[in-house]
Amino acid sequence: MRSLIQWFDSQGAADASSLQARQASQDTSSIDWFRVLPFLLMHLACFSVVWVGWSPIAVAVAVALYGIRMFAITAFYHRYFSHRTFKTSRSVQFVFALIGASATQRGPLWWASHHRQHHRSADQEGDPHTPHNGFWWSHMGWFLSKAHFHADYSRVKDWEKYPELRWIDRFDIAVPVALAMGLFLLGSALEYFAPQLNTSGGQMLVWGYFISTVVLTHATLTINSLAHRWGKQRFNTGDDSRNNGLLALITLGEGWHNNHHYYPASARQGFYWWELDISYYLIRLMGALGLVWDIKPVPKQRLKQGEQR
Ligand SMILES: [Zn+2]
Numbered sequence: 001m002r003s004l005i006q007w008f009d010s011q012g013a014a015d016a017s018s019l020q021a022r023q024a025s026q027d028t029s030s031i032d033w034f035r036v037l038p039f040l041l042m043h044l045a046c047f048s049v050v051w052v053g054w055s056p057i058a059v060a061v062a063v064a065l066y067g068i069r070m071f072a073i074t075a076f077y078h079r080y081f082s083h084r085t086f087k088t089s090r091s092v093q094f095v096f097a098l099i100g101a102s103a104t105q106r107g108p109l110w111w112a113s114h115h116r117q118h119h120r121s122a123d124q125e126g127d128p129h130t131p132h133n134g135f136w137w138s139h140m141g142w143f144l145s146k147a148h149f150h151a152d153y154s155r156v157k158d159w160e161k162y163p164e165l166r167w168i169d170r171f172d173i174a175v176p177v178a179l180a181m182g183l184f185l186l187g188s189a190l191e192y193f194a195p196q197l198n199t200s201g202g203q204m205l206v207w208g209y210f211i212s213t214v215v216l217t218h219a220t221l222t223i224n225s226l227a228h229r230w231g232k233q234r235f236n237t238g239d240d241s242r243n244n245g246l247l248a249l250i251t252l253g254e255g256w257h258n259n260h261h262y263y264p265a266s267a268r269q270g271f272y273w274w275e276l277d278i279s280y281y282l283i284r285l286m287g288a289l290g291l292v293w294d295i296k297p298v299p300k301q302r303l304k305q306g307e308q309r
């Protein structure tokens with residue numbers, strides 16, 4: 001693992017211009033240790049599984065919460081709030097902003113602001129999380145730094161008119177805390193009313209919140225780190241974005257990251273039928289149910305242009 005990381009970092013160093021390297025050293029030196037602590041504790045809390053044990057119901061809740069929150073992040077935080085690739089009602093927008101916030105990746109405005117900046121300067125100076133600045137920087141150093149604690153809200157002016165979204169952003173810890181507390185209460189209630197399920201408040205908290213959230217977090221972060229390193233480049237996007245089927249599987253479709261950098265305005269990231277894009281299928285399902293509409297496709301002409309390359 002160590003040599004793998006060194007390889008990533010050496011790749012980054014080789015790519016970096018002197019300006020980027022200078023910027024990297026400034027950024028990485030400004031890691032906000034006050035923010036690292038809760039992030040570290042969230043990981044350590046997973047180890048308490050040795051005390052609380054497991055049960056099929058607790059594992060099922062962890063898996064379900066991984067799936068629904070990954071969908072909220074990929075379909076809404078990313079494809080909706082960052083790229084506006086489909087439309088929806090204010091209430092659906094709010095519900096998925098809440099579910100997205102429960103993933104503990106800050107609020108939708110903070111997320112979209114940084115992500116829009118990523119597309120504006122992908123793997124160039126100004127990209128918040130290019131692996132040119134080192135693998136660990138692209139994976140998690142960037143959001144643990146002082147430089148990226150605050151978002152530039154001028155990039156998300158289109159969302160600022162919604163006070164409910166601004167509230168989620170302002171109190172971004174509220175939803176994750178509510179989820180964690182709710183899971184503890186659920187587990188405690190099940191322990192009392194359905195003892196045959198063999199669960200408890202602590203067990204539901206550890207599986208449903210801590211383990212599920214830590215796995216979800218790192219799976220999402222691979223798109224910033226690995227999806228700009230590992231995989232194939234179908235399109236010449238001028239950045240290091242890659243298509244990677246394995247990453248697409250664990251992130252419900254985000255692994256088609258080179259496709260996405262080629263045409264970010266599309267709700268679909270797996271451009272062909274064989275490119276599994278579960279979030280897109282679910283967006284289409286929501287479309288069929290009338291919950292979302294104006295789902296933007298990849299124009300055939302753009303696809304052809306890319307293929308002719
Ligand atoms: Zn990218």
Ligand SMILES: [Zn+2]
Nearest residue numbers: 082115260264
């Ligand atoms: Zn994007």
